[in-house]
Amino acid sequence: MLRQTFFLASLLGALNLYYAEDLALQILSGVLFLLCLGISVIWPEPLPPPPPNDLWSDAPEKKQREMKTCSSCGKAVDLKWTMCPYCSKRV
C-alpha cells in the first residue's frame, strides 16, 4: 500500500514537472519525482510471507511402551519388570 502511494506521488511529481513553468517548481517536482519513485522501488514489504503449513510435522500421539500381562492377576506390566506391582508376585 505504501509503495503504491509513493508511486502515485512520483507520478504527480512527474506531472508537475511536465506542466510547471517556474524553474524552482520544476526542480522541486523533479526531486519529488525521483525521490518517490526511488522509495517506491526500494521500499521493502512490511512483512515476510507466512511459512507454509506443512513446515512442521505433527508430534507422535503417545509413546508406546512394551507391555506384558501378569500371569497371576492379569494386569499389564512393563516388559522389563520381574515383579508385578499390583500383586507383588513374579511375572
Ligand SMILES: [Zn+2]
Ligand atoms: Zn500381578
